[in-house]
Amino acid sequence: MKCTVFDRAGYRITQREYTDEGFLKVPGRVARTGIQDYLARELGLDGDPMRVVRVYRPEDEVFNDASLGTYDGATVTNDHPKELVTAKNYKSVSVGEVRGPGRRDGDFVVCDLIIKDQKTIDDINAGKCELSAGYTAEYVHGPGTTADGQDYEYTQRNIIINHQAVVTKARAGGIARVFDHNPGGNTMPVFITTDSGRSVDVADPANAQVVADSFDRLLKRATDAESKADKAQATADKATEDLAEARKASSDEAIKARVTAISSTHALARKVAGDNFTCDSLDVIEIKRAALAVKRPKMAWGDKSAGYVECAFDAEAEKEPDEDDMDEEGKKKTKAATGDTAALFAQFMQLAKDGAATTATADAAPTPYQQHKQKLSGAHKQPQKGA
Numbered sequence: 001m002k003c004t005v006f007d008r009a010g011y012r013i014t015q016r017e018y019t020d021e022g023f024l025k026v027p028g029r030v031a032r033t034g035i036q037d038y039l040a041r042e043l044g045l046d047g048d049p050m051r052v053v054r055v056y057r058p059e060d061e062v063f064n065d066a067s068l069g070t071y072d073g074a075t076v077t078n079d080h081p082k083e084l085v086t087a088k089n090y091k092s093v094s095v096g097e098v099r100g101p102g103r104r105d106g107d108f109v110v111c112d113l114i115i116k117d118q119k120t121i122d123d124i125n126a127g128k129c130e131l132s133a134g135y136t137a138e139y140v141h142g143p144g145t146t147a148d149g150q151d152y153e154y155t156q157r158n159i160i161i162n163h164q165a166v167v168t169k170a171r172a173g174g175i176a177r178v179f180d181h182n183p184g185g186n187t188m189p190v191f192i193t194t195d196s197g198r199s200v201d202v203a204d205p206a207n208a209q210v211v212a213d214s215f216d217r218l219l220k221r222a223t224d225a226e227s228k229a230d231k232a233q234a235t236a237d238k239a240t241e242d243l244a245e246a247r248k249a250s251s252d253e254a255i256k257a258r259v260t261a262i263s264s265t266h267a268l269a270r271k272v273a274g275d276n277f278t279c280d281s282l283d284v285i286e287i288k289r290a291a292l293a294v295k296r297p298k299m300a301w302g303d304k305s306a307g308y309v310e311c312a313f314d315a316e317a318e319k320e321p322d323e324d325d326m327d328e329e330g331k332k333k334t335k336a337a338t339g340d341t342a343a344l345f346a347q348f349m350q351l352a353k354d355g356a357a358t359t360a361t362a363d364a365a366p367t368p369y370q371q372h373k374q375k376l377s378g379a380h381k382q383p384q385k386g387a
Helices: 065-069 118-125 205-249 252-273 284-295 306-317 321-325 339-357 368-381
Strands: 002-006 024-032 034-039 052-057 075-078 094-105 108-115 130-145 151-167 191-193 199-201
Touching (some): 065 151, 284 306
Antiparallel strands (some): 002 130, 024 108, 094 108, 130 151
């Protein structure tokens, strides 16, 4: 795709020389390598005509000898004409010419201009001193990325210069200017390198958005880095606190206190659940929960909170020994006879059995039990006094 475009390429003024006729002779940077932005309509592309298209101008095209040779004799104009300069419109648009081929200066092309039109000279002295090339070139579609990380959609090839226009704002930036030591209302460029590696003149208002975008990206990176640093510090602080707690928990005093608590809890648990109660857990709450499960098995102790278990266990542990001897109606339960009481009761039972099984005879002497029985019978038969 071959297109005609007008590049606004601004460079600061560093030199001036006037001829006897009043013509202005001055060199100027007129083009550069790298990425330049075009509107889709400038390249004749379909779709949104105002869409920005990024075009790559490689060194081997910009500094190609054939391309640099086309600067020699190119017409200088004050602003771009509506079309390329030809013999038909030369007289109405020309204000000077380029003398000699273009030459390389770093990433830029420099050429020597002679301005013959007084109004254009006055405009330059008043500050209108950026330069914009008008040329034809081929635009080869092929998205890619430059060595410094900038994306582009098209590559520019076969650049042929038609004219150089003096303009207020140049596409190549504020450094695409005629050279001049006279400040003459011109702002000296102040270059910075953005986060993408691009060199930008911050004194040029046209670069304000580029600088702002770069600043926003750097600010976001700084904010993200600060956030990560805060999170890392919070993690480190938490680890320090955990370490301090671990050291505290592993101190001799802490271990002694824990052993004492576990031992006393086991003692109370045996009081609640019986002397045969055992529990392998070293957690005080779990020991109490296990004891309550033995004492009151119908209750689902696994579902109860630690606070509930604490209260229930304390209530069971504080009961007096005889409280468990009461039945549900508050009556005292009958205990199985043990020790001396059981032995005495057995003797009374045997004595009763012996008395009931003995039969009195005429020849045998009555037993003490029979004598006592006979006595009671005789007293019953005796007449009462006063009858």
